[in-house]
């Protein structure tokens with residue numbers, strides 16, 4: 001595991017509101033000695049508006065346009081520095097947009113933090129900072145409708161109700177395995193191309 005993770009890479013954390021993308025992302029970046037970017041925070045910085053304000057003024061469609069543009073800027077920025085680990089916490093809806101998934105796949109690895117709805121509900125219900133968490137029933141419908149998109153991430157980690165520290169270790173383990181499998185594919189492809197026809 002150490003060898004595989006002794007390199008660098010770009011990691012995008014994916015998952016529903018409250019699964020811990022922001023919290024776990026910060027700790028993961030620290031653990032890897034890398035840097036951390038929160039997409040929602042970047043959106044707020046670049047528009048000068050808080051997320052609920054953006055939803056109120058532009059609607060969800062307007063928010064998604066801004067989110068996509070800021071994601072593209074972040075991807076361009078990340079690609080400039082291949083020397084260290086860079087961890088990005090996405091918003092809960094970012095990875096449900098096909099163009100965003102394509103941009104992400106081009107430059108990095110995506111990890112779905114899979115947490116049961118019941119656990120998320122204890123964290124988010126009553127939190128006024130997430131405009132798309134309208135009621136428990138609406139949030140559950142949205143959660144179910146998004147799982148197929150989240151499942152397209154490169155790696156899925158069953159975080160469940162684990163505390164952030166444990167979740168970080170589980171992510172590192174899954175990431176090391178995934179990087180190993182990517183290297184095997186690459187080595188096998190090299191072997192094939194080196195074989196005489």
Ligand SMILES: Nc1ncnc2c1ncn2[C@@H]1O[C@H](COP(=O)(O)OP(=O)(O)O)[C@@H](O)[C@H]1O
Nearest residue numbers: 016017018019020021022023024123162163164
């Ligand atoms: N693994 C965890 N265990 C317990 N609480 C958590 C965990 N991950 C996040 N939280 C808490 O849940 C809330 C939402 O976390 P956050 O990181 O903002 O999620 P996201 O960015 O995925 O919406 C915060 O109050 C955070 O402290």
Ligand SMILES: O=C(O)C1=C[C@@H](OP(=O)(O)O)[C@@H](O)[C@H](O)C1
Nearest residue numbers: 016017018091092093130131132
């Ligand atoms: O699920 C969503 O569509 C959203 C999730 C939020 O981010 P978190 O998942 O970090 O709460 C934020 O991007 C915005 O409120 C929309």
Ligand SMILES: [Mg+2]
Nearest residue numbers: 021022040089
């Ligand atoms: Mg977040």
